[in-house]
Amino acid sequence: MSKIILSTRIFRPEFIAQIERIAPDYQFKIAEENFSWEDVEITIGWSKKWQSALSGDVAKQLKWVQAISAGVDYLPLQEFQEKNILLSNGSGIHSQSITEHILAMILIKTRNIHHAIQNQQKKQWDMPDIRYSYLAEQRFLILGTGHIGQRLAQTLTLLGAQPVGINTSGHPAKGFHETYTMGQLSEEIPKADFIINILPLTEETTHLFDAKFFASMKKTAAFINVGRGASVDTDAITHALQTKQLDFAALDVFEEEPLPKDHPLWQLPNVLITPHIAGITPHFQRAFMEIFTENLRSYVTSNSLIRNEVVLNKGY
Structure with missing residues (x-):
């Protein structure tokens, strides 16, 4: 044989x-x-x-x-x-590609590039009432401290930030200033300026990011998902963005892919949608x-x- x-x-x-x-x-x-x-x-x-x-x-x-x-x-x-x-x-394999994708999304938010793109389409010069922020002054909460999380944390550290990580046991991980357990997550959500999901999909992480989660975030905070689509309750994040509970989201993965053309997320000015490309290497x-x-x-x-x-x- x-x-x-x-x-x-x-x-x-x-x-x-x-x-x-x-x-x-x-x-x-x-x-x-x-x-x-x-x-x-x-x-x-x-x-x-x-x-x-x-x-x-x-x-x-x-x-x-x-x-x-x-x-x-x-x-x-x-x-x-x-x-x-x-x-x-x-x-x-995808650590560097996804890290660079996330970094691009972070800078789009801190430098308000998404507003500039929208204004360009309208041929509008002024961007009134726009806040800018230094990357190093942001609190980054990264869920998932494996290969990708560590590469991202090391990169953000080089840029002056002090990223915080969430993993199962709270064990230390390379590049992270601090790490906490999943049980401590609720305490960390309100402190974060950026929350970045890189977790695998399990029973515990399915719809982890629900209405209660987004309601706990700062109204000025941003959410980035490059993990798994089903970790996020799509209806919940849509409502959070529509009602400005959440200032900005960069979403690369979704519960349903492709995202239906009639989904309201496409029309929201405070969301950036990418078609599951973060891991292209x-x-x-x-x-x-x-x-x-x-x-x-x-x-x-x-x-x-x-x-x-x-x-x-x-x-x-």
Whole structure:
């Protein structure tokens, strides 16, 4: 029986050759090619079309799924756990891209660039009653202190800020001036000038950002979401922006994507919508393959993973 590494996407020949050197007993195939699930032991990425093979016990040889994304909430985690399938993610690949995206959103707010763009469309020169602020004087509350959170915190620190982090246990994290537990979140919300969500989606974080959350924020504060769309109650943030409970939001992810064309968020002057682009990363294949090939070497020698293994019952 041959052993297959099945990929949802095409990789450059140099990377396929690297895979073949590390795992000469495996064939690399992309999903569009002919293959038998009886031979598939590893997948790169995951397709909803494969769910029937997993549920129907056709994919009996599947042992490891290397997700391309950092978030894995869209995957059948419970079935992976029941079938003892290893899972690793792409965490860390997108850190710089998402950090720069967030930084752009922050500066748009502190320098009122969004108002300037709106005025340009109206051919209006003056921007009366506009507040400007120094980035270093803002209190940044970052929910999620992993790869992306740490890169963002380090960048903001270099620019003079003292970012504060929220994680499960309140453990210290590189780049953060202070860290607090999720249980302390409610105490920190009213203090923040910017609240930035980078959390994975779990039962605990689904609709974490609800009407009560936004009502607790400063009326001059901004909210940035580059985490998961379902972490935010869309109706709640829409109402908060419409009623000026919240001064500004930069939203890259949504509960429903694409955001429906008739959704009121499109028309609000205090929101900036980007179409799930924060994680788009130059040189993605090279960065991803560094993770995958390192894990592949470990897998073929010890059936274990050494980078980015997901704890399936936690979802991250």
